[in-house]
Structures are given as C-alpha cells and as structure tokens.
C-alpha cells in the first residue's frame with residue numbers, strides 16, 4: 001500500500017489522514033525541495049527585501065508572458081490598485097468592470113476615488129460583454145478592466161473598443177497565468193495586467209503575492225515606482241505610492257514556480273478535456289483553467305453530491321459585484337445585469353488543478369453524469 005501524502009507533499013500516515021487525503025480539494029498549493037532551498041537561500045542571504053530575487057522574478061515573468069516590464073507586489077488586489085494609480089485614475093473618473101468577478105476588480109477602482117461602472121457578461125464565456133462596455137462608455141471613462149474569468153480570455157473586441165475610444169485596457173489576469181488570446185499571453189494584451197499569487201492560484205509564492213505587467217514602455221518606470229512609495233532613483237517621492245513590495249523569500253519561491261507554470265497549465269488543459277463539461281472556449285484563445293465551472297440549475301444539490309463523493313466544489317461568484325452591500329450607495333446597486341443575475345449563483349467550480357489523478361477525474365465525472 002502506498003503511503004498517503006499531505007496537500008503539501010509531506011509523507012504522513014494514519015487512518016484519519018488517509019480519509020482527509022481522499023477528499024479532492026478545489027486547489028492544491030505546490031511546493032517541492034527546490035522551492036524550500038530557494039526560500040532558505042533568500043533568508044540566509046540576509047537580504048529579505050529589495051533584493052535580486054524580486055528584480056529577477058519581475059524580469060523573468062515579463063519575458064515569460066511577453067510584457068515590456070513586470071514588477072512583483074503584495075497581492076493581486078494591490079496590483080489592481082497600483083494599476084489605477086499608474087493610469088492616473090481618480091475622483092470624477094469612471095472605469096468599466098464586469099458585474100461578475102472577484103470583488104477586488106471593482107473595489108480597486110473605488111479605492112482611488114473613481115467610480116466602477118458595472119457591465120454585463122457574455123452568456124457564452126462569462127467574461128465582460130464588449131457590447132455593454134461600449135454602451136457604457138462616457139466622457140468620464142478612463143479605462144476598462146477586463147477579467148480573464150476562471151482563466152478564459154476576455155473578448156479581443158475589448159482592445160479594439162479601448163483603442164477606438166482612447167482609453168486604457170487593464171487585464172485582471174489574477175486567474176489567467178498562461179491563458180492566451182490570438183497567440184498573446186495574458187499579461188501582454190492590455191496596457192497593464194494584474195496577476196495574483198494567492199495560494200489557490202495557478203502559481204503561488206508561499207503567501208500573498210501579485211505581479212503588475214505592462215506592454216507600454218512609457219509606464220515601465222511607473223510600475224516599479226508605485227510599489228515603492230512613488231520614489232525615483234534619488235529617493236524623492238514624485239507621486240503617491242506606498243510599500244507594495246514583494247519579499248525576497250516570496251519572489252524566490254515564485255521564480256521556481258514560474259519554471260513549472262507551462263507544464264501545470266498543460267495538465268490543467270488535459271484535465272479539462274477529460275472532465276465531462278460543456279464550458280466553451282473562446283475561438284483563437286487558450287484557457288488557463290484556473291477554475292472549471294459548470295452551470296447548474298440546482299447548485300446546492302450538485303455541491304452536496306460532490307461533497308458526498310469527497311470532492312470539494314463551490315459557487316463562484318454568488319453575488320454580482322453591484323449587488324454587494326459595499327455598493328449599496330452605487331447608482332447601479334439595484335440594476336439587473338441580465339446574464340450576471342442569471343448565472344452568477346449557478347456556476348459551480350469543481351477541481352481541475354494539476355494534482356488530480358485519473359481516478360479523481362473518474363469520481364468527478366461520476367457525479368456529473370450519475
């Protein structure tokens with residue numbers, strides 16, 4: 001009999017643990033000895049912040065996704081806030097965001113004093129709807145934040161619309177490491193892109209973490225300034241920033257994870273092929289399968305059937321952003337975004353991560369097709 005392993009890959013024994021292991025989690029953070037060595041080496045260097053690991057992580061990440069520059073930071077939410085600051089977005093400005101996403105997409109806009117304008121999502125792909133974006137552009141609109149939701153690339157029309165109206169396109173790529181659109185990887189599609197390395201994400205850094213990338217030479221310097229109190233080389237604060245820097249230990253772990261991301265994405269894609277679902281993939285794009293969501297009219301029942309089979313599943317995202325209490329004063333709080341309202345509470349995320357086995361996939365399929 002093989003010895004069971006923990007989530008983190010450490011050997012453990014015992015029946016209670018065995019039972020725990022039999023559950024298939026929705027996400028499973030990865031680390032190995034190389035990550036441990038990298039973390040310890042960063043610690044032993046005595047240089048815990050503002051060192052070579054963060055610099056190299058940024059350079060390697062930019063090269064990997066095809067961006068002009070990339071700067072590690074403390075979280076995906078911090079990256080989104082920084083993106084708003086880098087684009088000089090503030091009071092009086094509007095930024096169009098999808099009605100169905102993680103709330104940080106919208107709150108990053110509110111946190112700089114601007115107004116998020118909620119657009120509906122596409123019925124087929126659940127990303128922000130380009131027609132609704134165009135309908136909601138006003139003279140106050142400064143940017144659109146397109147989210148590659150669950151790892152599905154947003155519509156290529158967003159780029160065209162933003163170019164036509166002279167506004168910026170920000171990618172919320174928190175869930176989209178390795179996703180691509182017309183051959184361009186997430187991170188190199190918009191003016192700025194924001195990634196998250198939260199432990200459940202497609203790659204992680206052993207804690208909180210994020211990355212800001214840009215395709216614009218003129219913004220490259222601003223990226224590194226914003227995460228460091230807006231300071232220039234002479235240590236003068238020339239604009240409003242704060243400390244959003246990533247630690248050296250996290251960056252060292254991130255650099256090792258980056259070496260695995262293509263292989264992990266390929267495994268996610270293979271798993272998504274083997275699982276019986278009907279999610280459509282946008283033409284000329286590659287899905288990163290951060291989440292595999294199935295649309296179900298009775299999500300509570302489906303989740304309970306998964307639970308009985310020892311498989312974790314949950315609804316993403318049950319409440320459209322405009323309907324959250326934080327937006328109770330927002331003029332769109334009661335507005336019905338048709339597709340968001342129709343699907344948000346019915347999308348059930350099921351495991352698709354690289355650590356699931358063929359047997360796990362059989363178990364998942366037997367719940368989906370009893």
Ligand SMILES: Cc1ncc(COP(=O)(O)O)c(C=O)c1O
Pocket residue numbers: 075076077078101102104105147172174175195196197198209210
């Ligand atoms: C779409 C989206 N945007 C932003 C974030 C925020 O990232 P973080 O949790 O690293 O702040 C997340 C993370 O859950 C996300 O899924």
